[in-house]
Amino acid sequence: MKLLLTVVTAAAALAVAAWVFEGIAIGGATRNEQLVTLLVVAAIFGLVNAFVRPVVALLSAPFYILTLGLFFVVVNALMLLLTSWIADQVSVPFEVDGFWTALFGGIVISLASAAIGLLLPERRG
Numbered sequence: 001m002k003l004l005l006t007v008v009t010a011a012a013a014l015a016v017a018a019w020v021f022e023g024i025a026i027g028g029a030t031r032n033e034q035l036v037t038l039l040v041v042a043a044i045f046g047l048v049n050a051f052v053r054p055v056v057a058l059l060s061a062p063f064y065i066l067t068l069g070l071f072f073v074v075v076n077a078l079m080l081l082l083t084s085w086i087a088d089q090v091s092v093p094f095e096v097d098g099f100w101t102a103l104f105g106g107i108v109i110s111l112a113s114a115a116i117g118l119l120l121p122e123r124r125g
Helices: 002-020 031-059 061-066 071-089 099-119
Strands: 024-026 094-096
Touching: 002 024, 002 031, 002 099, 024 031, 031 061, 031 071, 061 071, 071 094, 071 099, 094 099
Parallel strands: none
Antiparallel strands: 024 094
């Protein structure tokens, strides 16, 4: 249940970013197709963040220290670009148009995920 809630939260955050930025496009002819695309992209984004991000964070630790953590925003943008590339490779209609869109989109996704997380009831146990 927690995994499903995480994917739905990520999908909602991606939808907010796509709504805010024209450079983030979610394909699909109908709302249902767009919803499926969002869920698939959210799953890809989750896998990228689970497996690739820790390696990148470890290798870029000096940059995190040097920039007092601001490099986190750059890594978040790179993970969003990687998600877009993987989605393209598996024919999922999701596109992020350039680094700057990914940078600001990553910020919006982080903020939206945090806000949605605050609205959800906390599960214990």
